Amino acid sequence: MSTETLHTTLPRQLAGPREWLGLAVLALPTLLLAMDATVLYLAVPHLSAALRPSGSELLWITDIYGFMIAGFLVTMGTLGDRIGRRKLLLIGAAAFGIASALAAYATSPQMLIAARALLGIAGATLMPSTLALITNMFRDPRQRGTAIGVWVTCFSAGVALGPVLGGLLLQAFWWGSVFLLGVPVMILLLVTAPVLLPEYRDTQAGRLDPTSVVLSLAAILPIIYGIKELAKDGLTMLPVTALTGGLVLGVLFVHRQSRLASPLLDVTLFRNRAFSAALGIQLLSIAALGGVYLFITQYTQLVEGLSPLEAGLWLLPAAGALILASALTPALARTMPAAYIIGASLAVSAVGYLVLTQVDPVSGLPVLVTGFVIVYLGISPMFVLGTDLIVGAAPPEKAGSAAAMSETSTEFGVALGVAVLGTVGAAVYRDRMTGAVPGEAPAQEAESARESLPDAMATADDLPSRLHDLLLDPARAAFTDGLNLISGISALVVAALAILAVWLLPRTRPDRVT
Numbered sequence: 001m002s003t004e005t006l007h008t009t010l011p012r013q014l015a016g017p018r019e020w021l022g023l024a025v026l027a028l029p030t031l032l033l034a035m036d037a038t039v040l041y042l043a044v045p046h047l048s049a050a051l052r053p054s055g056s057e058l059l060w061i062t063d064i065y066g067f068m069i070a071g072f073l074v075t076m077g078t079l080g081d082r083i084g085r086r087k088l089l090l091i092g093a094a095a096f097g098i099a100s101a102l103a104a105y106a107t108s109p110q111m112l113i114a115a116r117a118l119l120g121i122a123g124a125t126l127m128p129s130t131l132a133l134i135t136n137m138f139r140d141p142r143q144r145g146t147a148i149g150v151w152v153t154c155f156s157a158g159v160a161l162g163p164v165l166g167g168l169l170l171q172a173f174w175w176g177s178v179f180l181l182g183v184p185v186m187i188l189l190l191v192t193a194p195v196l197l198p199e200y201r202d203t204q205a206g207r208l209d210p211t212s213v214v215l216s217l218a219a220i221l222p223i224i225y226g227i228k229e230l231a232k233d234g235l236t237m238l239p240v241t242a243l244t245g246g247l248v249l250g251v252l253f254v255h256r257q258s259r260l261a262s263p264l265l266d267v268t269l270f271r272n273r274a275f276s277a278a279l280g281i282q283l284l285s286i287a288a289l290g291g292v293y294l295f296i297t298q299y300t301q302l303v304e305g306l307s308p309l310e311a312g313l314w315l316l317p318a319a320g321a322l323i324l325a326s327a328l329t330p331a332l333a334r335t336m337p338a339a340y341i342i343g344a345s346l347a348v349s350a351v352g353y354l355v356l357t358q359v360d361p362v363s364g365l366p367v368l369v370t371g372f373v374i375v376y377l378g379i380s381p382m383f384v385l386g387t388d389l390i391v392g393a394a395p396p397e398k399a400g401s402a403a404a405m406s407e408t409s410t411e412f413g414v415a416l417g418v419a420v421l422g423t424v425g426a427a428v429y430r431d432r433m434t435g436a437v438p439g440e441a442p443a444q445e446a447e448s449a450r451e452s453l454p455d456a457m458a459t460a461d462d463l464p465s466r467l468h469d470l471l472l473d474p475a476r477a478a479f480t481d482g483l484n485l486i487s488g489i490s491a492l493v494v495a496a497l498a499i500l501a502v503w504l505l506p507r508t509r510p511d512r513v514t
């Protein structure tokens with residue numbers, strides 16, 4: 001009897017000491033992936049000064065990682081089901097370490113974008129492997145909920161540690177040092193995983209369909225590109241064509257999956273109402289968070305003038321709230337249905353976004369920290385219970401595919417939020433800066449200052465001192481206006497999601513779902 005069959009016939013089997021030690025090992029890539037995202041946001045002003053990327057290149061540097069993860073997660077999750085989830089985890093760990101070194105020593109925006117793309121592909125192998133292994137190792141619903149709570153808590157700890165460690169590195173070294181955090185973590189994972197993690201794979205799975213892999217990428221990437229360009233330039237031919245083409249290819253991809261004996265994506269999972277609703281709510285709530293987080297981290301440094309380390313320390317209360325809520329959610333889930341917990345928590349998060357609409361460019365830091373703490377308190381229960389609902393809906397042999405879809409919704413959401421809300425905020429900035437640049441500034445420098453706040457700061461350094469504040473004061477105000485607007489948009493989106501959660505999600509307690 002195969003290992004997979006054994007776990008299928010004993011769905012209530014309790015995990016033992018080895019499984020809990022294995023969970024500690026799986027925390028390593030989870031911590032790293034969370035840190036990698038947050039330290040990049042802190043490094044944006046520094047890499048902007050060193051590499052001088054254009055506004056478009058800067059957006060690609062921040063979101064190409066999420067796009068590639070979103071594009072490859074389904075493929076990698078299904079690949080793990082076939083070749084073994086531990087094996088894929090080890091391959092991804094080695095690739096991530098190498099790509100981290102390449103990103104650290106990038107010498108141009110194009111090289112950094114390419115390295116971040118490789119990091120995204122490697123990250124796509126790590127994320128579904130960790131969650132699928134947890135799902136296989138913890139078959140009892142209550143233990144699985146606790147394990148996923150620990151997994152999310154580790155992610156939250158990575159969010160907390162990332163700004164602090166990144167700030168310390170940026171204080172002492174160059175911007176590329178933040179990427180080197182991944183190297184020792186991946187080495188430790190490569191050493192411990194073969195000893196503590198069991199292997200799981202679907203022995204009945206068919207071969208991987210290359211056409212489906214190509215179709216999935218050909219659908220996702222043009223859609224993301226189209227959204228980015230529509231938000232930035234409006235209804236022009238190129239983004240409309242890209243978006244339309246991506247949607248058509250997406251329909252073809254789904255149609256092909258419904259006809260294959262061994263599909264890349266098991267579309268029958270979407271017939272489960274809880275699965276589909278949790279997936280959609282998770283995607284959109286993370287999208288709201290991703291776009292706002294990018295502006296928050298830049299606000300602390302570019303508007304308030306904090307050092308990277310100071311910025312990281314100011315963000316610690318919010319990260320602490322995220323850790324606390326993640327740790328308490330499994331216990332709360334034993335007393336109240338998932339629909340009510342997620343709905344109430346999203347309502348709390350919407351209040352936090354409303355607080356962020358009141359941040360101003362002069363003394364807004366206390367308001368910003370307060371609002372962000374409330375946002376994080378509200379977002380964590382959704383992430384813990386939403387993930388459990390998604391992966392719990394799949395049979396054990398499809399755990400990798402379900403985990404990949406859960407992670408796809410998260411990473412796609414972050415990338416979508418950065419693309420859409422980031423470009424909305426950038427459009428607000430450009431609108432507010434029209435006519436705000438001092439007339440004495442050279443034409444080329446003036447045009448650059450209208451593109452982004454980092455460009456305005458770089459331009460101000462080259463201007464006479466009497467023009468410095470005349471440029472930066474309106475630039476900081478314009479950036480803050482962008483933060484206020486996208487926070488208001490996020491509040492509306494998350495409030496609507498709270499209502500949908502109560503309506504669509506299960507009203508049974510997660511630990512009682514078999």
